[in-house]
Amino acid sequence: MKAVTEFFDRSTHSRTGNQLLSSQGRFALLVSIAVLAVAAPIVQMIHPFWLNLMVRMMIFALLALSLDFVFGYAGLLSFGHAAMFGAGGYAAAIVITEVTPHALVVLPIAVVAGVVIAALIGWLSVRARGIYFAMLTLAFAQMFYVVAFTDLPATILDRGSVTGGDNGLYGIGMYELFGIDFTSTLMYFYLTLGLVALSLAIIIRLANSQFGRVLQGIRENEERIEFIGYDVQRYKVVGFAISGGFAGLAGGLYVPFQSVAHPGLLHWMISGELIVMLLLGGMGTLWGPMLGAGLVVLLEEQLAGFASWEIILGGIFVGVVIFAPRGLAGILISLRNDPGSAVENAKQAVRDYLEAVRG
Amino acid sequence: MTTTTTEPNPTEFEGGIVLETNGLTKKFGALTAVDDVSLEIESGTINSIIGPNGAGKTTLFNLFTGKHEPTSGSIKFRGVDIGGRKPHEIVADGIVRSYQITNFFSELTTLENVRLATQARQTGFRPTDFVRHHGSVQEPIDEARRVLERVHLGDVAQRRAANLSYGQRRHLEIAISLAADPDLLLMDEPTAGMSPEETRETVELITEIAEDVTLVLIEHDMEIVMDISDRIAVMNMGSLLARGTPEEIQQDDRVQEAYLGGGDRD
Numbered sequence: 010m011k012a013v014t015e016f017f018d019r020s021t022h023s024r025t026g027n028q029l030l031s032s033q034g035r036f037a038l039l040v041s042i043a044v045l046a047v048a049a050p051i052v053q054m055i056h057p058f059w060l061n062l063m064v065r066m067m068i069f070a071l072l073a074l075s076l077d078f079v080f081g082y083a084g085l086l087s088f089g090h091a092a093m094f095g096a097g098g099y100a101a102a103i104v105i106t107e108v109t110p111h112a113l114v115v116l117p118i119a120v121v122a123g124v125v126i127a128a129l130i131g132w133l134s135v136r137a138r139g140i141y142f143a144m145l146t147l148a149f150a151q152m153f154y155v156v157a158f159t160d161l162p163a164t165i166l167d168r169g170s171v172t173g174g175d176n177g178l179y180g181i182g183m184y185e186l187f188g189i190d191f192t193s194t195l196m197y198f199y200l201t202l203g204l205v206a207l208s209l210a211i212i213i214r215l216a217n218s219q220f221g222r223v224l225q226g227i228r229e230n231e232e233r234i235e236f237i238g239y240d241v242q243r244y245k246v247v248g249f250a251i252s253g254g255f256a257g258l259a260g261g262l263y264v265p266f267q268s269v270a271h272p273g274l275l276h277w278m279i280s281g282e283l284i285v286m287l288l289l290g291g292m293g294t295l296w297g298p299m300l301g302a303g304l305v306v307l308l309e310e311q312l313a314g315f316a317s318w319e320i321i322l323g324g325i326f327v328g329v330v331i332f333a334p335r336g337l338a339g340i341l342i343s344l345r346n347d348p349g350s351a352v353e354n355a356k357q358a359v360r361d362y363l364e365a366v367r368g
Numbered sequence: 369m370t371t372t373t374t375e376p377n378p379t380e381f382e383g384g385i386v387l388e389t390n391g392l393t394k395k396f397g398a399l400t401a402v403d404d405v406s407l408e409i410e411s412g413t414i415n416s417i418i419g420p421n422g423a424g425k426t427t428l429f430n431l432f433t434g435k436h437e438p439t440s441g442s443i444k445f446r447g448v449d450i451g452g453r454k455p456h457e458i459v460a461d462g463i464v465r466s467y468q469i470t471n472f473f474s475e476l477t478t479l480e481n482v483r484l485a486t487q488a489r490q491t492g493f494r495p496t497d498f499v500r501h502h503g504s505v506q507e508p509i510d511e512a513r514r515v516l517e518r519v520h521l522g523d524v525a526q527r528r529a530a531n532l533s534y535g536q537r538r539h540l541e542i543a544i545s546l547a548a549d550p551d552l553l554l555m556d557e558p559t560a561g562m563s564p565e566e567t568r569e570t571v572e573l574i575t576e577i578a579e580d581v582t583l584v585l586i587e588h589d590m591e592i593v594m595d596i597s598d599r600i601a602v603m604n605m606g607s608l609l610a611r612g613t614p615e616e617i618q619q620d621d622r623v624q625e626a627y628l629g630g631g632d633r634d
């Protein structure tokens with residue numbers, strides 16, 4: 010068991026006093042993955058549609074994780090992560106259709122597509138800081154949206170269609186790997202679960218590395234980290250590119266599953282939803298935003314029929330900011346530290362809010 | 369035996385000039401914050417910069433460390449022009465600063481604050497820097513602990529920096545700069561806001577540091593300045609008003625008039 014928990018984080022104890030995951034936390038992650046793995050066939054039997062939903066929840070959890078690595082952990086306010094998601098998605102769609110559906114070829118290409126787009130956006134944006142950085146990432150991501158929407162590559166390469174313009178690319182085939190039938194939702198579920206778990210382990214590893222700690226330092230105090238000898242811009246670009254790789258992987262998992270790649274993948278609406286996922290889950294904890302993503306996808310599925318989804322999303326956003334500024338992760342952590350205080354904390358949050366409103 | 373001096377002699381370098389500025393000027397729009405400053409810092413000495421608020425002292429540090437680019441003039445560190453170089457390159461060269469206003473990583477532990485600085489010298493973008501757990505790379509941790517002991521913060525290594533007392537924060541501020549292993553350390557008002565007891569302790573620390581690091585201090589406390597400095601530079605409205613030993617500065621009429629307020633010291 011120990012060897013398996015170490016898969017996520019090898020720190021036996023906190024030598025430097027800031028730990029990303031306690032041993033309990035690591036254990037909880039493993040249990041969650043095991044529960045998901047065991048629950049899948051049961052869900053499949055009871056209600057196959059729910060399994061489909063769970064796959065989408067996990068893909069968005071991966072996307073939220075990739076964003077949190079830069080947004081929450083390194084303090085790089087990316088408002089354009091949809092660009093890398095879309096890049097991975099389109100790359101997968103094109104390679105599957107034109108070259109091969111072999112997962113071990115396509116998925117790495119989706120990752121590389123995410124890395125390349127992120128490196129480009131990052132390199133162009135890191136000269137600006139804070140909200141200006143955010144605006145630049147948003148603007149560049151929207152440019153990629155327009156590129157996909159108007160099928161600019163087709164015009165440049167003088168071909169009929171590359172991105173399929175506003176219609177997107179339809180009928181994308183399914184992955185092939187070791188003869189497994191991924192058209193079975195259950196098999197695709199396991200592929201996704203495996204890759205999401207692996208990604209989480211890698212990102213936790215990165216966050217705990219010396220490189221990762223510099224990113225954390227940049228979030229805490231960008232000026233000081235520069236003046237103790239770090240090339241901040243380079244760290245930011247590299248961190249952003251790594252994050253983009255995981256966003257690309259999420260895109261590469263999403264597109265064949267939906268069998269369509271469309272410009273909507275790159276739309277700022279996705280980037281915006283991602284930020285709500287981070288806020289709801291608890292920024293900078295890495296696992297929190299994954300929970301947040303799952304919950305947002307679930308709510309969208311369940312509630313979008315009743316009212317405009319944008320309004321619900323806005324409502325969640327406001328609610329979290331006011332009542333749970335540290336998100337689901339914050340609630341869970343304080344519950345673990347002091348289970349009895351939950352009700353009191355909730356009351357306090359409401360009191361604080363009312364006081365703030367009264368002025 | 370012949371006593372040729374053709375080969376560079378390390379002891380000779382010890383007494384040499386580490387930092388030299390020539391006509392150094394920095395303008396912010398219409399305001400000239402640093403105005404045609406030419407000075408040299410000798411290796412192994414304690415130098416103080418004094419002057420009224422807004423004289424341009426901090427701006428001078430910002431120029432030395434690459435935060436601002438000079439509008440004109442040059443800065444040479446060990447004979448090499450560093451004007452326009454990036455802050456992290458200048459740190460690697462050996463110039464490090466501490467801050468007037470405490471400026472660290474308040475959510476991280478005291479140890480982690482210092483470890484980030486010791487780590488900077490040996491980490492980069494090698495594959496191992498991405499995969500090895502930061503807690504398993506021993507050297508920067510050991511070194512950070514040594515620095516913390518030196519500034520008497522060993523006991524609070526695991527405390528969150530935000531929870532340190534004021535005096536401890538000021539010491540942490542110095543520790544972070546020390547951990548970056550400077551040859552030339554620029555300290556911006558290291559004793560500002562301290563109690564007499566804390567001040568005494570800090571001055572002790574500063575003289576200890578000066579044993580192997582060249583120091584430039586910005587300091588308002590005249591008693592400290594006169595006591596520990598080898599050389600003093602007086603700034604006023606961006607310009608260098610006077611330079612010299614503490615005795616020379618005390619006897620300089622212009623300084624007395626402009627800054628020390630006319631001979632209330634003996």
Ligand SMILES: Nc1ncnc2c1ncn2[C@@H]1O[C@H](COP(=O)(O)OP(=O)(O)OP(=O)(O)O)[C@@H](O)[C@H]1O
Pocket residue numbers: 396399401419420421422423424425426427428468
């Ligand atoms: N980044 C900046 N932009 C515009 N003006 C600046 C900037 N930095 C400093 N100044 C101005 O330059 C002048 C010199 O400021 P500086 O901070 O160097 O003074 P100082 O000698 O350190 O003063 P103090 O003793 O109060 O710390 C001031 O008038 C200040 O307002």
Ligand SMILES: [Mg+2]
Pocket residue numbers: 425426427468556
């Ligand atoms: Mg100042």
